[in-house]
Amino acid sequence: MGIFSKFREGFRKGADALRGAIGTLVGNRLDESSLENLEEAFFASDFGVQTTDEILGEIREAHRRDKNLRGQEVASIAKTVLMQALEGAEGRFELGSDRPEVVCLVGVNGSGKTTTCAKLGHRLQKEGHTPLLGACDTFRAAAVEQLRAWSDRLSLELVAGHHGADAAAVAFDAYAAAESRQRDVLLLDTAGRLHVKGNLMEELSKLRRVLQKKNENAPHHSWLVVDGSLGTNSLEQARVFHQKFGLTGLVVTKLDGTSKGGSLVAIYRELKLPIHFIGLGEAPEDLIPFAVEGYVQSLFADLHDESSDSHA
Ligand SMILES: Nc1nc2c(ncn2[C@@H]2O[C@H](COP(=O)(O)OP(=O)(O)O)[C@@H](O)[C@H]2O)c(=O)[nH]1
Ligand SMILES: [Mg+2]
Structure with missing residues (x-):
């Protein structure tokens, strides 16, 4: 599946409300009540106040110039604003010369760290790298087993400590193993009990x-794995982790089937951290490099078909 179809597929459900609000304008003129619907739909998608205001401002401005403004023009204005807001957001993940190079995945419980660790290992291995996984979430008994199950299934090397072991000691051992086996990248899964608890930090x-x-x-690399379906909570988590731990990038998960996928824009605008990968499902292949254009196009994907129909 090509990257655009993957985005489109992943966001199909998520962007429904937005497409609905714009879709009713396809072939129809914009008026005050449809402007309000639009505003609501953009807010509900959690793009954030700033971005929503900018989009609506541009739409109103265009509407003042052209009373016949229609859905496809509205979509194109929104796309332009979003593309600008996301300028520089595409993470370029390239390994430097250190062996191993370490990627530390942090985030609250349930955000998708363990799954992302496995998916990322799988992707890198397919690209010819030699990843080694370190299971540093020693806090939850099931966490190590979860990563072990993934590593068995995907034939990934793993270094794990026992439940209750010192996470830093496991990281140290995993680094030493990767170093002596000359692996090029070490992926560390970490614990995620509530981020407000000082002891996790x-x-x-x-x-x-x-x-x-x-x-x-x-x-x-210190990447926050953040559940993109939590809306403003996702932004709040990102803020806290960045402030307390210092992040170099983001992985935004669960963008399949959420209507709040716009939080990615809000997080990027505030923290200006590159988004390296996004999660669009639970399978190993469902972690894909973030692409601004793919993301923005897919938000309004089905409108193209409708708008071309309406001209027919
Ligand atoms: N739909 C969907 N589910 C995901 C995605 N990423 C992770 N999950 C699921 O979210 C749940 C929590 O993931 P996990 O990796 O255990 O989170 P952790 O607590 O941060 O390690 C699991 O059931 C995963 O399968 C994603 O991109 N899309
Ligand atoms: Mg985990």
């Missing part, structure tokens, strides 16, 4: 300090 800081004894550049 302490545990993560210790993990970082311990890794830095091995390599002062490690972890080279």
Whole structure:
């Protein structure tokens, strides 16, 4: 499946409300009540106040110039604003020369860290890299087993500690294993109990300090895995982790089937952290590199078909 169809497929359900509000304008003129519907739909998608205001401002401006403004023009205005808002948001994930280069995945419970760790390992392995996974969520008994099950299924190398082990010690061992086996990338899954609890941040800081004894550049990448379906909560989590831990990038998960996928725009606008990958499902292949154009086009995907019909 091509990247655009993958986006389109993933967002099909999610962007329904938005497409609905714009769709009713396809072939119809914009008026005050349809403008209000639009505003509501953009707010409901959690693009954030700033972006929604900008989009609506542009639409109103265009409407003042052209009273015959229709759905396809409205969609195209929204696309332009979103493309601008997301300028620079595409993460370019390239490995440097350190062996291993360390990617540390952090985030609250349930955000998709463990799944992302496995999916990312799978992707990198397919690209010819030699990933090694470190199961540093020693807090929950099931967490290590979950990553072990993925690594068995996808034939990925894993270093795990026992339940209750020191997470930083597991990270250290995983680094040492990757180093001696000359693996090029080390992917660390971490614990995620509530982000407001100071001790998680302490545990993560210790993990970082311990890794830095091995390599002062490690972890080279600290990515927040954030559930994109939580709307403004996703933004709040990102803020806290960035402030307390210092992030270098984002992975936004669960964008399949959510109507709040716009939170990705709000997070990027505030934190200006590159979005490396997005999650569009639970299967190993469902983690794809973030592409601004694919994302924006897919939000309004079905409108193209309708608008061309309406001209026929
Ligand atoms: N639909 C969907 N589910 C996901 C995605 N990423 C993760 N999940 C699911 O979310 C749940 C929590 O994921 P997990 O990796 O255990 O989260 P963790 O607690 O952060 O390690 C699991 O049931 C995953 O299958 C995604 O992109 N889309
Ligand atoms: Mg986990």
